Amino acid sequence: MLILFLLFAVLPIAEIMLLIQVSDNIGGWNTFFIVVFSAFIGAFFVKREGLNTLRQVQQKSAKGELPGKEISEGLLLLVAGVLLVTPGFITDIVGLLFTLPFTRGPIAAFLVKQFVAHQAKGGARAQFHFYQQDSYKGGAQSGQKEHENGDIIDAEYQDKTPNDEKDRLQ
Template identity: 50%
Template sequence: MGKLFILFAVLPIIEIAILINVGEQIGGWYTVAIVVLTAFFGARLVRQEGLSTLTQAQQKMQSGQMPGQEMAEGLLLVIAGVLLVTPGFVTDGVGFLLSLPMTRPLIAKGLMKHMSVNMVNTSYQADFTHQTSNQYDFQQKEEQESGEIIEGEFVDKDEKVKPGLRKPD
């Protein structure tokens, strides 16, 4: 919840404050021009890097390797593209950081490491839940076999009764 609050409430306020300050320093039209130019050049950079990453992924798949690094970099490029076309200097900075060929592979490796740790933890939790469920099922079977009476309804399959009709008593 806190991360989403920062993303959707605090970040726009910071962006607006920076845009106003830059506009006061260099002028409003120059600020708008910078925002438009960063969006344009950022989109071109993301497109170029995306095609390069796609080519690398295809080469890895053709050689029988899993393109995990390239998939993570592709995800970062999608995020970078969104950030770069969003007006603001902070989002542009983060977007360029995610799209540059020097920084993106490092961030992608960190992302993959973080995801693998989370996947291991989730896998462990799933195994634990499955084991607990099996233990519960085993306990229920033991209780049934111990001679306890379990209430329920049954249908006598030998008698031919039409659905919806009850057999007279």
């Protein structure tokens, strides 16, 4: 909750204060052009690094490896793109840190470690309830089963029941 407060209340105020301070020192138009220029440069870097990350994901996937590191870095690049396009110097600095490969890797590793530790403590539990019901919709081999809550689960399966038992059940 504190993080959200800092993100949505304190950060914009700090950005505005810094923009005013910089514009007092170098002028309003110069500040404006620096902010717009940083957005263009940031978009260029995010696009370039994003394509490199996508290429790495494709290479690892082709080898049959799980591209976990690359996916987490790709998410950081997505956040970096938003931060770099957002007007302000603080967001530009954080976005640049998320964009550069030599800082993005350690940040991604730290965030993944924090996420795993949070999951181990039971932070975001997903509970799945499957209700048993005898009736199938759409025929015996359709693979769809309607549950009490109206959800339909679609699955492929192979019936391995022996033939003599199948005849007895029908």
